[in-house]
Amino acid sequence: MTSPRFPEGALIGVLTTQPLDRVLDYRAPPGGCAAGDHVEVPFGPRKVTGVVWGAGAGDYDPAKVKSAIRVLDIPAMRAPMREFLGRVADYTLTPMPAMLRLATRAPGLTDPPGMRKIFRRGHGQPGRMTPARARVLDLLEEHDGMGFMLGELADLAGVGSSVVKGLVASGAVAEEEAPRDVPYPSLDPEMPGKALTGDQAMAAARLREGIKAGRYGTTLLKGVTGSGKTEVYLEAVAACLAAGRQALVLLPEIALTAEFLTRVEARFGAKPAEWHSGVTTTERRRCWKMVAESGAQLVVGARSALFLPFADLGLIVVDEEHDTSYKQEDGVLYNARDMAVLRASLEKAQVVLASATPSLESWVNVQAGKYARVDLESRFGPAVMPEMRAIDMRGEEVPSGSWISPSLKGAVRERLERGEQSLLFLNRRGYAPLTLCRACGHQIGCKHCDARMVEHRFLKRLMCHQCGETAPMPETCPNCEVTGKLAAVGPGVERITEEAQALFPDARVTVLSSDLFGSARALKARILEIAEGAADIVVGTQLVAKGHNFPKLTLVGVIDSDLGLQGSDLRAAERTFQLMRQVAGRAGRAEARGTALLQSFQPEHPVIRAILSGDEEGFWAAEAAARRAAGVPPYGRMAGIVISSPDMQAAFDLGNRLARLDAPLRRIGAQLFGPAPAPIARVRGRHRVRLLVKAEKTAPLQAALAEWAAQLRLPANLRLAIDIDPQSFL
Numbered sequence: 001m002t003s004p005r006f007p008e009g010a011l012i013g014v015l016t017t018q019p020l021d022r023v024l025d026y027r028a029p030p031g032g033c034a035a036g037d038h039v040e041v042p043f044g045p046r047k048v049t050g051v052v053w054g055a056g057a058g059d060y061d062p063a064k065v066k067s068a069i070r071v072l073d074i075p076a077m078r079a080p081m082r083e084f085l086g087r088v089a090d091y092t093l094t095p096m097p098a099m100l101r102l103a104t105r106a107p108g109l110t111d112p113p114g115m116r117k118i119f120r121r122g123h124g125q126p127g128r129m130t131p132a133r134a135r136v137l138d139l140l141e142e143h144d145g146m147g148f149m150l151g152e153l154a155d156l157a158g159v160g161s162s163v164v165k166g167l168v169a170s171g172a173v174a175e176e177e178a179p180r181d182v183p184y185p186s187l188d189p190e191m192p193g194k195a196l197t198g199d200q201a202m203a204a205a206r207l208r209e210g211i212k213a214g215r216y217g218t219t220l221l222k223g224v225t226g227s228g229k230t231e232v233y234l235e236a237v238a239a240c241l242a243a244g245r246q247a248l249v250l251l252p253e254i255a256l257t258a259e260f261l262t263r264v265e266a267r268f269g270a271k272p273a274e275w276h277s278g279v280t281t282t283e284r285r286r287c288w289k290m291v292a293e294s295g296a297q298l299v300v301g302a303r304s305a306l307f308l309p310f311a312d313l314g315l316i317v318v319d320e321e322h323d324t325s326y327k328q329e330d331g332v333l334y335n336a337r338d339m340a341v342l343r344a345s346l347e348k349a350q351v352v353l354a355s356a357t358p359s360l361e362s363w364v365n366v367q368a369g370k371y372a373r374v375d376l377e378s379r380f381g382p383a384v385m386p387e388m389r390a391i392d393m394r395g396e397e398v399p400s401g402s403w404i405s406p407s408l409k410g411a412v413r414e415r416l417e418r419g420e421q422s423l424l425f426l427n428r429r430g431y432a433p434l435t436l437c438r439a440c441g442h443q444i445g446c447k448h449c450d451a452r453m454v455e456h457r458f459l460k461r462l463m464c465h466q467c468g469e470t471a472p473m474p475e476t477c478p479n480c481e482v483t484g485k486l487a488a489v490g491p492g493v494e495r496i497t498e499e500a501q502a503l504f505p506d507a508r509v510t511v512l513s514s515d516l517f518g519s520a521r522a523l524k525a526r527i528l529e530i531a532e533g534a535a536d537i538v539v540g541t542q543l544v545a546k547g548h549n550f551p552k553l554t555l556v557g558v559i560d561s562d563l564g565l566q567g568s569d570l571r572a573a574e575r576t577f578q579l580m581r582q583v584a585g586r587a588g589r590a591e592a593r594g595t596a597l598l599q600s601f602q603p604e605h606p607v608i609r610a611i612l613s614g615d616e617e618g619f620w621a622a623e624a625a626a627r628r629a630a631g632v633p634p635y636g637r638m639a640g641i642v643i644s645s646p647d648m649q650a651a652f653d654l655g656n657r658l659a660r661l662d663a664p665l666r667r668i669g670a671q672l673f674g675p676a677p678a679p680i681a682r683v684r685g686r687h688r689v690r691l692l693v694k695a696e697k698t699a700p701l702q703a704a705l706a707e708w709a710a711q712l713r714l715p716a717n718l719r720l721a722i723d724i725d726p727q728s729f730l
Ligand code: ADP
Pocket: 194, 195, 196, 197, 200, 223, 224, 225, 226, 227, 228, 229, 230, 231, 232, 380
C-alpha cells in the first residue's frame, strides 16, 4: 500500500510533538510529500518537526495556513506504525503529541548526515590524574569501547569540555572522525544453534511455523528457568532473520542485556542493536535510524523499543512476560506486553511471551484460545526442579531481632560443609524498614512522602524508597530529642547479611541488592564472580530472581514468604506465587538437586500450599475463578485515577466534583469508587487522591473516561493521571 501523495500546496494535516491535542493544517512543501513523511513546519516563530498524518481537515482559515518547509531525510513513518500510535493513544488515553514524542525519541534525527567527531578511550595515560579526569576515564571504561560526542561525554562525567580536550592532548582519550549511523554488523541466521532436546525442538518448530506463515500470532512459551526458553526463542529469531524480517527481544531489566548480547553473538556471529536507558544518545540515534532503514536485524531493548520505526517487524519476544516492569509507571501509562501484541497484529508479526510463571492475563488468553501455548517440560540437562518445603515459623525458636530459623540454619550449614552455595531471599532493600524511637514511639518518616525512611547501614543513611530522599542516620530522635534510643525494627537484606555472618563467621557472605552497586556493570561483574563461587551465602532481593545463573547454588531459603500475601493489591497472590517460584528456580541448576525452604507463619495459606505442591494449573484456575467472581481483571476492566496537588483539599475537591459528575460512567454501567487518599498519600510533597473505576469487560471504558474527565478544566497545579489496567495500586 503506498501512502497518498500530496502535491506542493495541497492541504495536509501534520502531527507535531507540541502539546496541542490536534493535527495542524499546513500546505505540502515544495516537491510535495506523502502521508508518514517527517516534515519541518513553522510553528509560531519557531520551526518544529512533525509527521504528515493525512489530508488536512480544512477547518482553519485558508489564508492563514502556512506551508511546510521541507521533507526531512528520514524514512517515513509507515502506516502500521501510525495506526499503532493512534491505537495506543486511544487505549491509554494519551494525547497524540505524547505518542509521537515516544516514537521519535532519538536526538539529532534532523541533523544532516555526514562525519562527526567522537571520543573513546585512547592508549595513553594522562600526565596528571585529577578527580575530573578520572571520572571521564571511568566512564569510557564503563562503556567499553563506545564512542561519545564531546558534549555528551562531558555532561555524563560532570566535567567541562576542556577536561576532555586535555585528555585528548595526552592521548588518554582518542578523538576520531566517524561516519554517522553505520549499519549494525549482520547476523547470520544460518549458523548452527545448540542441538535441541525433544521438546525444545518441538517448541522451536511450532514457533517457526508461525514465522513462516508470515501472519500474526501470539504464543506463550512456558518453562521453568533453565529449561531452554532462550535457546528456543533464538530459533524463532533465526527463522525470522532468515525470512528477511526484523526481530525485537524485550527484556525486563538492563542488567540482563549483557548476558543476552553474548548469547546472540555466539548464536549469530555478531551483537544485535541495543535500545535502553543505558545506551548513549549517539547509539540510540543510530539504532533508531538503522531500524528504520533495515540496517539492524535484531534489537534487544527495554519496553520503549516497541516504539522504534521497524521497516519490517516479524517477531517480538517478551522475555519474563509476567514482569511488572513492563508496565510503564509514569509518562505514557502502557503495558509493553499488551502493546507488543497490538503492534504485532498490525505488522503481521509473531509474538513469543516467555516465562516460567506467566501472568494470569496470558494464562486466561490461552484458555480462551487467543494465544497458543508451548511448554518446555523439564530443565535442560541433569538438573530437576528443587524440592520445596515450608518451615512453620510457629514451631521454631527464633530470638527477637533474628529471622533465620534453626531449621534453615541447619540446611545452610549442610551446604557449607559440602562446599555448595545458599541463597537467603528477602524482598526488602536496606537494613531495617522502620526506625523507631524507644523513648517516644516516633517513627522516622520522609519529609516529602507518606513513607517511612529505610535505614541503609552500608551507606550510613536513611532513605525514602518512594522519592529517593536521603538523610544521615540521626543519633537523636527528631521528635523527643532523646539520644541513643533509636532502634531498627524488622529486617532488610543488609540485616539478614549481618545475622548470617554472625551465625557462620567463617563463611563468605555477600549481599546482592540493586542499591549497593554504582552501575549495572559493577553489579553484573559481581554476579559473575558469585556464580563462579566467590561467595558461600548470598543474601538477595528480587534482583536475584531475574534470570541469573548460579550453578553452585543448591539451597534457597525464603526469609519471609508471607510478605506480599497481605495488602490490597488484587495481584498480591499472583505476585507472591510468581516470585517464590522464580526464586526457588534458582536452586539446583547444574548437577545437584536443589532445595527451597519457605519460612512462613501461615503454611496452610492457599498460595503457600500451591507454591509447595507445584500445582500451577490448579493455582491459576483458582485465582482465575476468584477474579471472575469479583469481576476484576482480566474478567472486568479497571482504571485508576490519581489526582495530585500540593494542596490536599484542592485534590479532594476535584475528586469529589468528578465523583458527582459520573453520568458518563453510569451510562456504561461502570462503578466509581472514591475519592480516597491513595495508599501512599503523599509523594514528593504532592498529596494524592485516588478514584477507581470498574466496568464490565465489554464496556467502552476509554470513551466514557475521556468524556467524564473532559467535563472539568484542571486548575493549575493539579494533575490528573488515568491509568488503564493499573498494575500497581499505590
Ligand atoms: P531459560 O531461558 O528457560 O532460563 P536457557 O535457554 O537460558 O533457559 O537455558 C539454560 C542453560 O542451558 C543455558 O546455559 C543454555 O545455553 C543451556 N541449554 C539449554 N538448552 C540447551 C541445549 N539444547 N544444548 C545445550 N545447552 C542448552
